[in-house]
Amino acid sequence: MAAIPLDIARIYLEPAVPDHARGREILARFPNAERIPVESHWRIPELRDADPGDYLSSKRQSLVLGVKKGLTFRPNGRSADFIAPSSSNGCAMACAYCYVARRKGHSNPVSVFVNIDAILAATARHAARQGPKTVPDQVDPAAWVYDLGENGDLSVDAGISDNVRDMVALFRTLPNAKGSFATKWVNPSLLDYDPQGRTRVRMSLMPPALAKLLDVRTAPVAERIAAIPDLHRAGYEVHLNFSPVVMREGWEAEWGALFDELDDVLPTPIKDQLAAEIIMLTHNEGLHEVNLAWHPRAEDILWRPDIQERKVSEGGGVNLRYRRGWKGTWLARFQALLAARMPYCRVRYAF
Structure with a gap:
């Protein structure tokens, strides 16, 4: 298994970071990294104004430490019932379609929040307020599910701090709730966390040739x-x-070959509990411009105005998605292919 894709040379940190035990632990883990004070983990001009052609170096060499300010929970209903306050933001990987990359500008390296105790306490209180889940839904039949890693990859984050271990430990104690996160990384340390069925890992997959082009550093x-x-x-x-x-x-x-490989590899106990989510590509005009500077080959298949239509997001961004009618037809064909090759795999949601 490849080593964690980080070689931290500099750490940008908010003033309060050393006041937190988790902040001190992370700083001690990277003693040779340059420490650069910043007022806010959101506003770091050195990262935002970096050379667009040098997209990957900051992901590999930079780490941001901050304090999570807003501990709010958002209803979801797709991957989870709620989006929990994140313990991190940004990612060391560089998937060419990732919407997170355009949130802070440029490549958005990992930002870890050191006030994990407050995040855990808020999550426990929120779950307690929900009470038992009495009506099964497509997210889960019996538990309220909290997405823990909406804006990053927790398998990588687990190589930076014990935030992920602490969250898995929390959900062992919540009888009515589960944690959940998607990942494209393999971190063996997760195997020692003893989740006891209370954390759901959503392994993100696509055909290998496609992933080699699009899932950079995964x-x-x-x-x-x-x-x-x-x-x-x-x-x-x-x-x-x-x-x-x-x-x-x-x-x-190529997707059929992937389904066949999964069918061959997965043992029966996994097949008996297996479910999947299917997400058709949505691309973004700003990310398209960024990618042209560092990974233009990806745009040959991501930016397809001939089969896509423009949609302005709530935030004013211009997105491209597959054209109505065509998207529905392709999605139905995808689901039929999955049902034929892996009939035991329940589709929790698709869009």
Whole structure:
């Protein structure tokens, strides 16, 4: 398994970081990194104004430490019932379609929040207020599910601090709730966390040739698939995340081959509990411009105005999604292919 994709040379930190035990622990873990004080983890001009052609170096060499200010919970209803306050933001990986990259500008390296005690306490209080889940839904039949890693990859974060270990430990104590996160990395340390079925890992997968082009700095798809039985034996509930589904010539053959590989590798106990989410590609005009500076080959298949239509987001960004009518047809074909190759795999949601 490849080493964590980080070689931290500089740490940007808010003034209050050393006041927190988790902040001091992380700083001690990277003693040789340059420390650069910043007023806010959101506003770091040195990162925002970096050379767009040098997209990857800050992801590999920079770490941001801050204090999470807003401990709010947002209803979701897709991957989870609620989006929990995140323990991090940004990612060390560089998936060419990732919406997180445009939130802070440029490559958005990992930001870790050191007030994990406050995040955990807020989550416990929120779950207690919900009471039992009495009406099963597509998220989970019996538990309120909290997405813990909406803006990053917790498998990588677990190599930076014990925030992820602490969150998994919390959900062992919440009888009415589960944690959940999607990942494209394989971190064996997660196997020691003893989740006792109260944390769901959504392994993100796409055909290997597609991932080699689009999932930059992630674990190879074969490694992700091989890790699924290990995670399940360690006590995680494991689901699949087929995302994004990118339309290109031959897509049915390459996705069909992936489904066949999964069918061969996954043991029966995993198949008996397996569910998946399917997310068709949505691309963004600003991210398209960033990608042209560092990874233009990806844009050959991500930026397809001939089969996509523009949609202005609530925040005013211009997104491209597959055209109505076509998207529905392709999504139905994708689901039919999955049902034929992996009939035991329940689709929790698809869009």
